[in-house]
Amino acid sequence: MPDTHNPGPRLLRINEVAAETGLTTRTIRYYEEVGLLEPAARSEGDYRLYDESDLERLQFIRSLRDDAGFSLAQIGQLLEDEAARQRNRERLRQTTDPAERRLYLTDAEVRVQRQIALLEEKAARLASMIDDVQARLGRIRGHIAELDLAERKPPVPDPATPGSSA
Amino acid sequence: MPDTHNPGPRLLRINEVAAETGLTTRTIRYYEEVGLLEPAARSEGDYRLYDESDLERLQFIRSLRDDAGFSLAQIGQLLEDEAARQRNRERLRQTTDPAERRLYLTDAEVRVQRQIALLEEKAARLASMIDDVQARLGRIRGHIAELDLAERKPPVPDPATPGSSA
DNA sequence: GCTCACCTTTACGTGAACGTGAAGGTTGTG
DNA sequence: CACAACCTTCACGTTCACGTAAAGGTGAGC
Numbered sequence: 001m002p003d004t005h006n007p008g009p010r011l012l013r014i015n016e017v018a019a020e021t022g023l024t025t026r027t028i029r030y031y032e033e034v035g036l037l038e039p040a041a042r043s044e045g046d047y048r049l050y051d052e053s054d055l056e057r058l059q060f061i062r063s064l065r066d067d068a069g070f071s072l073a074q075i076g077q078l079l080e081d082e083a084a085r086q087r088n089r090e091r092l093r094q095t096t097d098p099a100e101r102r103l104y105l106t107d108a109e110v111r112v113q114r115q116i117a118l119l120e121e122k123a124a125r126l127a128s129m130i131d132d133v134q135a136r137l138g139r140i141r142g143h144i145a146e147l148d149l150a151e152r153k154p155p156v157p158d159p160a161t162p163g164s165s166a
Numbered sequence: 167m168p169d170t171h172n173p174g175p176r177l178l179r180i181n182e183v184a185a186e187t188g189l190t191t192r193t194i195r196y197y198e199e200v201g202l203l204e205p206a207a208r209s210e211g212d213y214r215l216y217d218e219s220d221l222e223r224l225q226f227i228r229s230l231r232d233d234a235g236f237s238l239a240q241i242g243q244l245l246e247d248e249a250a251r252q253r254n255r256e257r258l259r260q261t262t263d264p265a266e267r268r269l270y271l272t273d274a275e276v277r278v279q280r281q282i283a284l285l286e287e288k289a290a291r292l293a294s295m296i297d298d299v300q301a302r303l304g305r306i307r308g309h310i311a312e313l314d315l316a317e318r319k320p321p322v323p324d325p326a327t328p329g330s331s332a
Numbered sequence: 333g334c335t336c337a338c339c340t341t342t343a344c345g346t347g348a349a350c351g352t353g354a355a356g357g358t359t360g361t362g
Numbered sequence: 363c364a365c366a367a368c369c370t371t372c373a374c375g376t377t378c379a380c381g382t383a384a385a386g387g388t389g390a391g392c
Contacts, residue, residue, distance in 0.1 A: 015368070025369090030350060045358040047369055063298075067291040069235015072349070098313050105310050112303045119296045125233040126292060130285045132229075137278045144271050147264050181338070191339090196380060211388040213339055238379070339388065344381105351376070358369065 011041060011049040021058045028058065034072055036061060036079065068122055078115055177207060177215035187224045194224065200238055202227060202245065234288060244281055 014025045021028075031037055032048075037058065040051035050058075057079075064070045064078065095101070184191045197203055198214075203224065206217035223245075230236045230244065250273075261267070 013368075024350080026350065026352085029371095034349090043358080043369090045369075046371095047358070060298075063291075063295050067288070067295055098317055102310065102313050105306055105313070109303065109306050109310065112299060112306060116296060116299050116303065119292065119299065122233070123289065123292050123296060125229075126285065126289050129229050129233050130282060130289060132226075133278060133282050133285065137275065137282065140271055140275050140278060144268065144275065147268050147271070151264055179339075190380080192380065192382085195341095200379090209339090209388080211339075212341095213388070334392090336391095337389090340386080342384085344383085346379100346381070348378085349376100352374085354371105354373085356370080359367085361366095362364090 009040075009051050011051055012055070014039075014048050014050070017050045017055065017058065020055060021062060023058060023062060031058070031061065031072070034076070036072065036076060068119065078118060080111055080114070175206075175217050177217055178221070180205075180214045180216070183216045183221065183224065186221060187228060189224060189228060197224070197227065197238070200242070202238065202242060234285065244284060246277060246280070 012020075014028055017023075017028060018025045029048075032039070037054060039048040040054055041049040043049055061075055061079070064075045065072070070078065178186075180191045180194055183189075183194060187194075195214075198205070203220060205214040206220055207215040209215055227241055227245070230241045231238070236244065
């Protein structure tokens with residue numbers, strides 16, 4: 001039985017976290033300031049110490065910010081209650097009670113489901129916007145086709161539009 | 167021949183534009199300030215006057231900002247060179263020359279194609295993020311299933327997960 | 333031609349999301 | 363234990379995307 005109570009979770013200091021996430025240390029501290037994440041631990045001399053789950057969370061926050069374009073406030077809503085996560089982390093670490101674990105896990109399940117719902121709503125709006133722009137492209141091509149007809153000029157074969165049989 | 171040179175394009179003042187786009191007048195002026203759009207015309211007393219194409223453009227900008235989450239700088243890149251659009255508008259209004267119209271239209275075509283490419287790249291990143299979160303959900307459900315097995319308790323039938331045969 | 337609602341420019345204010353020192357404490361390696 | 367490299371907490375500065383007056387001009391109806 002290899003050291004059950006303290007398996008050496010490999011904690012990182014803020015600079016290493018910054019390097020791996022592509023964020024600045026200032027940004028990481030700022031995210032803590034606005035309640036987006038608390039480091040897993042602090043050293044004796046108050047250094048912030050982050051674990052793997054913090055890393056993932058920061059990557060996720062970065063994606064939500066850069067890829068999805070959410071504001072930090074929206075991200076806060078999406079991740080919903082960092083304090084609860086922190087309590088759950090404690091609980092999970094200190095219990096092997098399956099009932100406790102189940103509580104934590106089902107809670108996580110509904111939260112992740114909500115996240116997916118919000119992201120898919122955003123994806124849907126983006127898709128519909130793309131549809132609009134596609135339609136605009138169609139109209140433009142229609143006008144070009146009109147010109148082609150008016151001039152009795154056959155349309156130039158466009159290499160970027162191989163299947164233009166419509 | 168019903169008045170070919172001035173068909174009465176129904177120009178709107180900034181307040182009406184604000185009402186129809188859901189933006190504020192300040193925002194519309196600000197977008198002009200940063201070069202996102204110029205009103206189609208000005209009145210004698212320097213009132214801004216917008217046409218239908220301005221309306222569409224503002225709606226598009228709003229979508230890019232709210233739905234896609236782009237910054238105004240990125241939107242500027244996407245819409246690429248308002249000045250060119252302005253020149254084209256002039257040209258298009260003053261010529262019936264099919265060659266000129268073709269130039270304008272093919273130019274618009276490539277620009278809209280670029281816009282679609284950028285939007286689809288963004289949609290792809292969003293989709294991949296959703297995949298990641300789906301995977302996380304899968305892992306969470308896996309852990310719950312483990313607990314179910316360990317307790318020899320049959321899993322509670324989840325109405326939100328009809329096809330959980332994995 | 334007066335009036336009122338709408339418009340103009342100019343300019344300072346604001347909240348979000350950090351950047352950038354300053355002043356000092358911590359770690360770990362020689 | 364010295365010392366460089368990292369960390370800490372303030373705290374002020376900055377850019378973006380507007381909000382919000384202030385001071386005055388415009389336009390349509392009576």
